[in-house]
Amino acid sequence: MAHHHLHHPSGSARSLSPSALALATVFCLLATHLCTAAAATHVRSLTVSAPPPVSAPASAASSAGAAAASTAIFGDGRKHITGRHVQKVQANGSSAAIVRPMGVVESGCGSDTCNAEPWRCNVMSDPINVYLIWHGAFSKAQKNVVRTFVRSLSSSEGTVSGWWGISQLYTDCDGNAVSGDVALAGEMQVRPNAFKLLLGENSLVNLVRMGINRGKFPADVNGVYFVVGSRWSKQWSSLNPWGDNFCSGYCGWHSYRSIKGKQLKYSFVGNPAGRCMWGCGGKTLYNAPAGPGGAGKGMDSVVSTLAHELTEAATDPYLSTWSDSEGYENADVCDIDFQASDLSTTSDGAPYNLEGIAGSKFLVQLNYHPTQHQCVSTV
Template sequence: MGPVLSSPINIYLIWYGKWPQSHKLIINDFLLSLSTTTSNDHPSVAEWWRTVSLYTDQTGANVSRSVVIAGEYSDQRYSHGTQLSRLSIQQVIATAVRSAPFQIDHKNGIYLILTSLDVTVEDFCRAVCGFHYFTFPSMVGYTLPYAWVGNSGKQCPEVCAYPFAIPGYMAGSGAGALLPPNSDVGVDGMISVIGHELAELASNPLVNAWYAGEDPTAPVEIGDLCEGLYGTGGGGGYIGQVMKDNQGRTFNLNGTKGRKFLVQWIWSPVFKACAGPNALD
C-alpha cells in the first residue's frame, strides 16, 4: 500500500571519495540511458527500465519512465572518513545537501551515493554490494529515498563485480571471468548493482510497497529475485545468453553514446518471471 516513484525521477548524485572522470562518465552514461528521452539500439537500457515502470501504486500510477540527473556533488575530502556505517551514509547526504548547489527535493528527488575504491562501508562485500532506504528527518531534515553502491574493484570484485571476477571456489569449474564492457571491473560491476538498487528504490521507496516475504525489514525485492540472471536460460551460476562486442567484451544492453552495459534482469509483474529486453523467448 505504499507509494512508488510515479513522478519524474530526479537523481542527485553524490560522489564520495576520489573519482576519476572516466569512471564518472561511464556511470553518468548509464543513468542518462534509463530515460525514454534517449534513443538507444535494441536491446536498450531504456527498454530494461520499462519493466520497472510496469509497477504501480494503489491509484494505478506507474513508476516514471522519466529519469534525469538533476545534480552532482563531489565529496573529495571524505567528509565522514573512509570507513562508513549504514547510518553515516545519511550524514554524507546531509553534508552534500548543505554544501551542494542542489536543493532538498522531497517530491521528485532520490539521492544516489557512490563510494570510491578506498572507502569501506558497513556490511560491504560481506552481506551487500549496495542498499537503499530513506533518510530520517532527524538526520537530514526530510524523508528522502536514497541508495548507496560501492566500488568493489579492489575490495571484493569476485563478490560484487561477478561475472567480471570469479570467486576462488569457482576457479576449477571452467567458468572464467568475462571481459567488462567498459574495460573496468569495478565500475562495470557497479552498473548492475546501481540498476538493481534504482529498480527497487523506484518500486519500494519507503519499504512499504513492492516486496516479497512477510518481513518489510528484510524484504525480497524485484532485483533480489533475479540476481545473477542476465539473459535467457540463466540460473544455477550461469548468467544466461548475452552478447559480446568485437573485442570480446560482454554486454546485454545498449546505452547512450555507443556504450554497452551488463545489467541483471528484473522481476516482471506482467510475466511473473525475471525479464530483460535481450530475452530470446
C-alpha cells in the same frame, strides 16, 4: 535509525544474539564516526524479526504528532526487517546466477491499506532525479560510465530504457506507474582522508545533508541520492560491524530518512574492484577479460548495483509496497542474473546485455516482470 533495503552477497541467514547486539551498541557508541547505534537491519542474509511500530512519513507524521525528524521510518509487517535492505554478495565458486528461489513479487497494498495509509503504497510516479555523491577517488572515465547509464534510462537510443520499462509496470493504489522519466540531476565529489574512508550509516545521511546545505542539489522527494564508494571506501554496518559490511555482507542498499523535513531516499553502492568482484560483479563479469564500460570491471559492477537499487527505490520507496512473501524486492529476485542467452561481447571480449546512448554498453542484471513472473532484461 533509517530503514534500509540491502543488496547482499549470497550467504546464510543470521541474526545477532542479545550479547552480540549489546557489544555492537557499545562499539557504535565508542565510534559514532563509523556507524550508528546498533539496531535491527533489513539485510537479506538476516533472519526476520518482528518490526517495531510503524512511523508515518513527515506529511503524515506531522498530523499524527509523530516523532522528531531523525526518527526511523519502518515498513509494514510483511516480513520486512527494520533497518536497510541490501543486495547480497555471491559466494566465491558459486555457479548459481540467482542466489535465491524465485518468489512472486506482488503489492502488499490491499484496499484497507490503500484507504487508511496510502503513503505505504507509493511508487515513484513523478519524474525521478538521480543524485551522485562520489566518495573517494574516481577518474573521469569511471564517472562517465555511471553518468552515461543514468542518462540512458530515459533515452530512446539503445535498450537501457527497455530495461527501465520493467520498473514502469509497477503501480500504486491509484494505478500510477513508476515514472519513465529519469534524469541525472546533480553530483558532488567528496575527497575523504583515509580515516573517513570508513563510512557509517549516519555518515551517508550527513553526506546527503551536506550536499543540500552546500547547494549541490535540493532536498528532493522525487530524488534518489546515491553515495558511490570508490574501491578504497569501506561501508560499515551498524548492525554487525564485524560481519555485514560492504563486500563481506552486501554490495549495496537503499533506504530513506527524514532530512530537511522531507522523507528523502538514498543508497550506498560500492566499487568491488580488488575486493569482491566475484561476489558483487558475478561470475560472468569476473571471468571476462574486460568490462563493457572500459573503465575497469569494478565500475561495471557499480552500474548493475546502482540499477538494482534504483529500481527497488522506485517500486518500493518506503519498503512497504512491492515485495515477495519473504520481503525480497523485484531486483532481489533476479540478483546478479545476466541470462547467458541475452549476452553479446565486444571486440575485446567484454560481455554486455544492454546498449545506451552514444553506443555505450552495459552489463546489468535482469529485473522481475510483475505479470510474467520471471526475470527479463527488457519489456
